[in-house]
Amino acid sequence: MKKFSVFSAAIVGINAIPTTLKARDTSACPYYLPEGSYEFPHLIVPINNSDIAIGHSYFADVSPGDCATIFNFDIPTSRADQQCSVYFTLPRHDQLVTSDFKWNGNNTSTEGPGTLDFIQYAYNTGATDATTGNTQPPFGPDVPITYSTIQPGNAYKVWTGSCGTGGVMSWKLSSPDSYLYYFQDWNLCAIGLWVVYEGAAPVQAPSCGSCPSTKKFASHAAWVETYTDGALTREAGTQA
């Protein structure tokens, strides 16, 4: 599958901010993405009720009962079996600098509460550029989640569950009654769909040629990682 990085420039920007510079002011944001502990979608694919592939886009596009948008998130294997949460963040227009959105009101800037459905696709499926409304991946494992009073200026923690085994986690955003059109972005406030890790990043095995034959180097609530002769093993459910 062809992948591209929608926000590579933005992410490089975050990582490149020197500590002497003032951090961006996110004091008014509905949600703060925890740095180093979330995923942005690597592929955004709008679909509609047809056999026509729209292909990847920088924009999410939703219309009542027709246009919907699929988001693929790449979960690293180091996060396998952790808990993941899906957030949908929709700041107000005045909280956005490099993005904007249309919400409700038949794809105008009219605002007001409306419904969004968040639907999970089977782990390690997801969209490709060729996906259409009629060739979507299988749904599941969880049932769709509906929020009927989505309004700008808010963030919604839509779902929490397994991050899967590492690989693609994919979600569909659709609506029975509302239009949504936006550029997924983090600046000034995050707007869009995000996967946030509920636990700390696992510590990576040290790369060295002369490590002790067995070295316990990291422990987490959910597992203990042991590094033995260059191989990383995890024991689930143990505390160091």
Ligand SMILES: *[C@@H]1O[C@H](CO)[C@@H](O)[C@H](O)[C@H]1NC(C)=O
């Ligand atoms: C679906 O999108 C394609 C490409 O933009 C468009 O040509 C087609 O008319 C749309 N079909 C429906 C049912 O909205």
Ligand SMILES: *[C@@H]1O[C@H](CO)[C@@H](O)[C@H](O)[C@H]1NC(C)=O
């Ligand atoms: C909403 O408007 C944008 C342009 O402003 C357009 O590209 C998009 O396709 C529209 N979405 C729908 C569902 O009509």
Ligand SMILES: *[C@@H]1O[C@H](CO)[C@@H](O)[C@H](O)[C@H]1NC(C)=O
């Ligand atoms: C949205 O606007 C278009 C034309 O601008 C109109 O044809 C359509 O009926 C409207 N749909 C709804 C749901 O209001």
